[in-house]
Every structure is written in structure tokens, then in C-alpha cells.
Amino acid sequence: MAWFTDSGYALGRLLFQRGLAALYLVAFLVAAHQFRALIGERGLLPVPRFTARVPFRDSPSVFHLHYTDRFFALWSWSGAALSAALLAGVGDLVPLWASILLWAALWVLYLSIVNVGQTWYAFGWESLLLETGFLAVFLGNDEVAPPVLVLWLLRWLLFRVEFGAGMIKMRGDSCWRDLTALYYHHETQPMPGPLSWFFHHLPRPLHRIETAANHVAQLVLPFLLFTPQPVATWAAAALVATQLWLVLSGNFAWLNWLTILLALSVVQLPGIYERRLPDAPLWFTVLVCAAAALIAVLSWRPARNLLSSHQRMNASFDPLHLVNTYGAFGSVTRVRQEVVLEGTTDEVVTPTTEWREYGFKGKPTALKRLPRQFAPYHLRLDWLMWFAALSPSYAAQWFPGFVAKLLENDPALLRLLRDNPFPDTPPARIRARLYTYEFTDWTELRAGAGWWKRRLIGDYLRPVSRRDL
Known part of the structure; x- marks a missing residue:
């Protein structure tokens, strides 16, 4: 043989x-x-x-x-x-x-x-x-x-x-x-x-x-x-x-x-x-x-x-x-969109309400934060958030539950995030906003603008409370 x-x-x-x-x-x-x-x-x-x-x-x-x-x-x-x-x-x-x-x-x-x-x-x-x-x-x-x-x-x-x-x-x-x-x-x-x-x-x-x-x-x-x-x-x-x-x-x-x-x-x-x-x-x-x-x-x-x-x-x-x-990237996205989640302790939202952003480990949120290397480790939530930004239908099964967990300060979920802006008490309301993200150029980077710049598109999810969900 x-x-x-x-x-x-x-x-x-x-x-x-x-x-x-x-x-x-x-x-x-x-x-x-x-x-x-x-x-x-x-x-x-x-x-x-x-x-x-x-x-x-x-x-x-x-x-x-x-x-x-x-x-x-x-x-x-x-x-x-x-x-x-x-x-x-x-x-x-x-x-x-x-x-x-x-x-x-x-x-x-x-x-x-x-x-x-x-x-x-x-x-x-x-x-x-x-x-x-x-x-x-x-x-x-x-x-x-x-x-x-x-x-x-x-x-x-x-x-x-x-x-x-x-x-x-x-x-x-x-x-x-x-x-x-x-x-x-x-x-x-x-x-x-x-x-x-x-x-x-x-x-x-x-x-x-x-x-x-x-x-x-x-x-x-x-x-x-x-x-x-x-x-x-x-x-x-x-x-x-x-x-x-x-x-x-x-x-x-x-x-x-x-x-x-x-x-x-x-x-x-x-x-x-x-x-x-x-x-x-x-x-x-x-x-x-x-x-x-x-x-x-x-x-x-x-x-x-x-x-x-x-x-x-x-x-x-x-x-x-x-x-x-197998296959990858049969289509290429021309414009990067990101869902940014924000919370507030205000029970009633007003024009003066202070909103604080949640930070993710891998996906872009903070403009001055250099993207990190994680592969071969796989950040599953961060990847699914990219799909969520392409279309809400991609996240329909899990996104409402995700927001509900944030409103509860769920420990298991928060461990998947980079930081929690509400470490002591859960937020009263959460909203999600959709932005376009672009890399800065060399001039903007040298001027201290950071690695990303963004432009607001509009609301991805209106402000919701635990009662709403």
C-alpha cells in the first residue's frame, strides 16, 4: 500500500x-x-x-x-x-x-x-x-x-x-x-x-x-x-x-x-x-x-x-x-454606515438631554480610536452590528433584545462591549442613530481629527424605555 x-x-x-x-x-x-x-x-x-x-x-x-x-x-x-x-x-x-x-x-x-x-x-x-x-x-x-x-x-x-x-x-x-x-x-x-x-x-x-x-x-x-x-x-x-x-x-x-x-x-x-x-x-x-x-x-x-x-x-x-x-464580498459596500447606541438617565427626553455613547471593542464608534487587531479572535456582536447598519432586517431577531439588555445593564452583554457609560445605574432610555463613517485623510489626521469622521443620517431607533420594550 x-x-x-x-x-x-x-x-x-x-x-x-x-x-x-x-x-x-x-x-x-x-x-x-x-x-x-x-x-x-x-x-x-x-x-x-x-x-x-x-x-x-x-x-x-x-x-x-x-x-x-x-x-x-x-x-x-x-x-x-x-x-x-x-x-x-x-x-x-x-x-x-x-x-x-x-x-x-x-x-x-x-x-x-x-x-x-x-x-x-x-x-x-x-x-x-x-x-x-x-x-x-x-x-x-x-x-x-x-x-x-x-x-x-x-x-x-x-x-x-x-x-x-x-x-x-x-x-x-x-x-x-x-x-x-x-x-x-x-x-x-x-x-x-x-x-x-x-x-x-x-x-x-x-x-x-x-x-x-x-x-x-x-x-x-x-x-x-x-x-x-x-x-x-x-x-x-x-x-x-x-x-x-x-x-x-x-x-x-x-x-x-x-x-x-x-x-x-x-x-x-x-x-x-x-x-x-x-x-x-x-x-x-x-x-x-x-x-x-x-x-x-x-x-x-x-x-x-x-x-x-x-x-x-x-x-x-x-x-x-x-x-x-464558500465565497466573500460578492458585493462591495461603497459607503460605510454605523449604528451608534446612546443612553440617557433622563426619563423625559428634551433638547437639552445628555446622551452618552456605548463603545464597542472592534467596530468603529469613537472617532479618535485606532481600529484594533482581534483576528483570529471573533467579535460576533461587532460583526452583526455591521450587518445591522446595512439593513434593520438583518438584526430584527436580536436587536430589540439587545437594547432591552442595555436598559437592564445586563452583565453578560456588557462584557461584550468596550465600555459602559452607565456603570452605576441603568439608563432610562436608549436610542440608536445611523451615521456614515469615513476615514480621515493625512491632513485631518495630523490636525488631530482622529482616524474617522462621521455624518448623521438620522434615527435608527427612536428613544425607548424599558416600558416601551
Whole structure:
């Protein structure tokens, strides 16, 4: 069975597995720290309410069988502990069968969270983490050389991530086709990073080069992943470089880092970390072949989606998220809008009422505050606030509850914010106002205006009290 494995990919597997364990750790920490306010028993979209109306077959999760906040916390911290163990190399210290079980347990732990996470977990990188994590179950450990079939499935996944994103751009917004998308994107992306201001102010010809390079990376390089070495390695290295550019220019949770890990699984560097590992035992070969056959069958709909003129973006075709379709920014927002929440202690609102703003950790509010780097950590509330600014319909399920929690000074929710302007007593009324936000220019920045300037559009939510809600 020598054809089945290739020791030349031992380094790629090592980097991939350690990196994946690290991203799992981040994902479980995000779940543990944020769930009470978002999906807890008293959260904005409680898990028990969701499981009462959605059957297990549509969202397989342990929380259909039992849910309490304490149990969810234990589940999340167990995932974090197992991730840390695999990051430390435990998977290579145990027998092959035990390593498979450890990676499978990690996948089941996170699947149970995603499938009850509702809109807070409706991001493409959730499905990507699950699909990647499922393939990692069959990569083996130091007892066996990396199985070639799984390595090809990882390339197929990377191809769909990149080519899907490229096609959704070409079929979507015209600014991708005329190379002007990055005139706007660095400023209007969901959560700018500390360097986004500087990326936005690059010369426009360089923005056009950025956009053209993005098309090459997403529409050309993915095909080279299936060519012989070393061409495939060089293509993967180029994809890593483009993803690092995205890491520097924004906050996209673990999407870019997970794409980098997929690219590293392609890398083969002769003379570096060369190890002759044993061939696969028969039972492992049968197991991997069965998993590969399953993925091949489930790939039909995602593959057809790539070629469809009605391409779906970031969609799952099965409740286990085994094979999905991906894409990003099929349309680019030209103007950045932000919802700013304000509170007052006045029971009766008058023209002299003093309003105090709530500050968010990631999304822009304070004009003089430089955007922070959070990725690969994911600020779920901040991201959903960006969608809320695009249209109130995106936030209809949870925004009224969010305001109600602010009027109560709910501790779990306030921990998701940067600061609370009412630390002692809750506000009497809350309002939300919609602004356009723009980056300042170099002259305004040097004059002390800060990183942002804004213009009021109008009310997003009129002043409301606890009685109103």
C-alpha cells in the first residue's frame, strides 16, 4: 500500500495539525466567553428556544438532548482543553486509533455549538473550520505517513475556498471587474484593523494592482494546486502571501489563517524535515477510502454551485457541514454606515438631554480610536452590528433584545462591549442613530481629527424605555 501515503508531506501535516488545533482553541474560547449574552438561557437568541422549534435532524447537536448554561460552558472549555492538548502534540504521542478519536471528538464538540449558534454562527469560516476539522480526523499521526487521498481532499477544499471567492466576485459587483473594488473595501469592510487606514490611502493605481492580484490568486493559482511538485508548493506559497496581506488589512476571524493552513498542507520541501514514516495499516486505509468516497459524493452539489450563474456563497448542503460552498464580498459596500447606541438617565427626553455613547471593542464608534487587531479572535456582536447598519432586517431577531439588555445593564452583554457609560445605574432610555463613517485623510489626521469622521443620517431607533420594550 505504498501508493497510499507520502512521507514527503510530514512537515506540511505537522504545521497543518498544530495550526488547526490553535484555531480550534480560539474558536472554543470565543464560544466560552460570548455564549451567555448571545445564545445562553437569558441570551438574545436562547438555545432552548431554538431547539424547541428546530428538529435534531436539521441541526445535529448535543444541546438538543440537554442544555443549561453550565453545561454549555463545560462543553466549550472541554473543547478548549482538548485543542490545547493537540496543539501541544498529544495526537502524536498516542496510538493512531486514539489520535483519530481525539480529532473526531474535537469536531463533534464544535459541530454541536455551530448547529445551535443561529445567526451568530452563520459565517463561512464556521463551516470551513468544521469541514477542515473533519478531514483532519483522517490525516493520521506519527505512526503513519500522511495519506495522499486526504491531502488531495484538502487541496479540493482550498480550491473551493479560493475559486468560489473569485467567481462570486466576477459574477457579482462590477467594481471587481473594473478593478476599483479596493477604492472602497478597506474603509467599508465589516471590521477594519489597525493598518486599514493606511491601506485605504494607498495610491489608486496600487489598489487596482491589488484587485488584479486578487483575481490571479483566486482564479488562476487554485488550478496549480493540482499540478506536480514543486509547482503546487509554489502556488500554495503564493496563496499564503495573499492571505497574509488580508490578515494585515482587516479582521476576518480565522478565515485567512485557516486558508493559510490549508495551503501549508500542500507544501513539500525536500531536504527539510525529511522523515521516513510507516505505511498505513489496512484498517486505516479502508477508513480513509470510505471517508474520501463520502466526500466525493457530497462534493457534487458544491461543485455544481461553482459553475452556476446563481452561485450561492457560504452555504452548507448537509447539517454536518462536511462539504460546503464558500465565497466573500460578492458585493462591495461603497459607503460605510454605523449604528451608534446612546443612553440617557433622563426619563423625559428634551433638547437639552445628555446622551452618552456605548463603545464597542472592534467596530468603529469613537472617532479618535485606532481600529484594533482581534483576528483570529471573533467579535460576533461587532460583526452583526455591521450587518445591522446595512439593513434593520438583518438584526430584527436580536436587536430589540439587545437594547432591552442595555436598559437592564445586563452583565453578560456588557462584557461584550468596550465600555459602559452607565456603570452605576441603568439608563432610562436608549436610542440608536445611523451615521456614515469615513476615514480621515493625512491632513485631518495630523490636525488631530482622529482616524474617522462621521455624518448623521438620522434615527435608527427612536428613544425607548424599558416600558416601551
